[in-house]
Amino acid sequence: MVVVSSLFLALCSLSLLAAHPLVVRDAVSVSTPLGTAQGVVGVDGATRFAVRYANSTRWAPSAIVTEWALPNDADDPAALPLQCPQLNADASTYSEDCLSMILYVPDNISVGSDAPTLVWIHGGSFDSGSATFPGLDGSNLGIATDSIVVVIQYRLGALGFLPPDGSTNLGVQDTINALTFLSQVVPSFGGDASRITLAGQSAGAGMIRALLAGPSASSLFKSAIMQSDPTDYGFTSLATQALFQSTFNDLVSCSPSDIACHTALTIDTILDAQSNVENNALSLDPSAALGEPLHPVLDGTLITSPLDSTAPFPTIDKPLLLTNVRNESVPTIYGVALPGPDAFPPVVFELSSDAFLGVDRTAVLLASPFYETDPDGDSRVQLERLGTDYIWRCPTWTFGRNWVAAGGGSVHVGMYTIGATYPGNEEIPECLFDGAVCHQDDIMILFGTTSTPTPAQSALTIEIQARYKAFLATNDPNVDGLDNWEPAMSSDVHAMQFGAPGEVPVLACDPAFWGAAVQYDYQFFGL
Template sequence: MDIIATTRQGRVRGRVRESVAAFLGIPYAAAPFGPHWFRAPAPAEPWEGVRDALEYGPTAPQRPYRPPLDELIPEVTVPGDACLNLNIWTPESTGGALPVMVWIHGGSLRNGSSAMPLYDGRAFARDGVVLVSVNYRLGVEGFGVFPDAPDNRGLLDQIAALAWVRDNIAAFGGDPGRVTLCGESAGAVSISALLAAPRAAGLFHRAILQSGAPHTVARGRGARTVRAMAKALRVPATAEAFAAVDRERLLDAQAEVVGGADPISGGPGFAVVADDDMIPAGPPSPTVDLLLGCNREEYRLWFVPNGTVDRINRLTLRLALLRFRIPAGAARLYRASRPGARPGEILGEMATDLLLRGPLNRLADSRPARTFLYEFAWRSPVRDLGACHALEIGFVFDNLRHGESLSGPGAPQPLADTMHRAWTAFAATGDPGWPGWDARRPVMVFDHPCTGLTLAPRQEELSIWLKHARSARTGPGGGRD
């Protein structure tokens, strides 16, 4: 059955299945090409009549992940220029203003889309939450740093989407005063920037950060990727010059420069740029309740399938510790609590804590608003991935069928029920069902068959990264980066 909703731009036609209405591919801003290429998002043009919102809209230009990640994280490509679009799932009959969750996908700011089947929002709508998923510009088009273009265009897209939600979500049964922003990996990094962005103030009221911590880089560092691409393309490192290049050539050059990088081992990539106008220095908003966490073995997605974990030996580990100025005693502590772990596993565990668990704990420590921490610990049997990066998404969305590339068949439905219920409760009430962060450092550990609260897990290891962060802030090169 079809259903009609009215937005400020015009009417849209969605489709109802099993008491959930889905509206797909609604433009929230103009197509970011032609006169809008490398510019801030412009308003979407209004339309006459009823616009079909029955299929996913175009996705942001990108290249797929390199093998073997392309099999583990299968992507969806929808051609077309109008990639600044969003999708909405809402109960057929709302009976009142419902809480809203806006999903920001991950992908290292260069991959991903809201059209991935894993992000289907039916389970949230079934349980009384309006789910909105958003496409935004990626890679050099969204986060390339140029002297003649605004920075953080992908973030500006997200803010434009949130403004659209504020202005239109009531027509879909949602409450614009109860918006929870939720994202994973680069989506969570984006949200941490939006928490500090004055332009986003008031557009959301709670936030969930899955496997992503606050991170910005200085503008000069952010421009390195554009300069490397300009060299490969043999053009000036300006938005005007890049706009004159065929998009397929741009994507080829981008893949050449950043295709081998990953969040754990590093390499050239894209990042949110520190900007005193858009993202001023200082802590994120103290008034927004947060749900934060990561997966116990994040690193395994990047270290295990491609064999990196086997190539790291004791010498490699020692050199990595020297490079990042990490005390040698750190490795001894991690080895003592993980008998039989290989050097690559020790390095991966430390990298997970350095990049995610440590920063998320420090963020929780810094906030007066209610904050809740979790850890996802269930281990996938697929390719020895364990509790790797992105594995939790299928459980959060109660959508295990479309998460089988990471979890395999037969993932525990009771764990999905528990985790999805916590996310739904947080969006509705601000309370996921366990104590908020305090001096006891409570963390809800999601596992199967046992999910339960743990106080200050692995605190001795985490204390290393607290000291490391203090040293980085006060030593040479300390500051926003």
């Protein structure tokens, strides 16, 4: 659905390199199997270690490093890694040498602690983002959860998902290599390699879904936390991937096997061709997920299950936390698709739905009680509700039900009703309305990096971090003194509201509506 999805790309393509200010108290060294790790200790009570975890030449599979090395050949342990090449970013902030991670180790964790590790995978539509984006300093989160927090990077866009030779999922393989590297070194910092939990937001959650669907990654983590996964987007089919690939190759004028031609391409040429493919994805293939047209591919080797309602779920015994925010689609609708101070008439809802969902599915929407005309006559209200349900909330709930029904471990589902405005969202007035929680507004709540938080934000940060601490330790997010968070069932997900009492109303997320009467994209297109 273009109207609902297109801003998701723009929103998650914000190229805001975080400063990650660190007041250094001292430098520190740790002996690892790969050599001496150099880090810097902050006054907040955690030590930060930045490291290159893998090497790769352009469009070749990455290889795990055999020696500990600072990112980008730096000689200062306080230096942060450059981000991977991406659109809308200054060239001085990125490098193809970007396969790095940052470890945040609380002062009370040392060798023998056997502490859990939380690995954060950043969002950004698989074509933007980094370990140094705003709010991702893991110090406070690590201290609050008694865990090592690790934030990783992986190759993005065409460099990670459109290699001209037709191979697939380089970015996914990078992530697997990051986890493999981590399992080798984390005991040296006091972590238990068997107690790694993956967590990620938006495309980062989508990457976790890809790892859950890849048997080769299964042994590398024990549980997962998926925040704001656009679950409506199934994995890319091989046919769609081949079409995007041939289009990209034509744009850069390189044959699949011409390595010399691939090597000679400038980053600008690659990013320009990538942008062309992304901007024209829907016209190339109606099944394209406009919010993230370049994403993991169901290749049958690395990723072997669609993990959606088009096929039976495999039984993967891992507990999951699945969360959304109240207004996932506000930035999509009000920020890019239909911006401006003036209301859009109700007919825009029907026309948009007709164009991108088809007449039959639109008729079901119009006849339902879930998307009634806004009293003020602004169709954006309906479209925002539709986008939040269709792209994020309802398919995530369906995923949770399917996971439980397949016997894949416990699932807890939740929704943020309080957030902290993420950089970029403050430019959208509707994200500043009382009670609005926009896509990405959960990140700084979780990490405890909200600037001058309100009492409500501080209270929610304490609650979320306490629940995550319990989940990392016991696979159960329930904590004495907090409301009981019921696990999801195959018929009722019991979605808890974070910041408000009670459960989230089911409304359109009834299994008999989305995925049946209307169908998600992955079903409709048979991905």
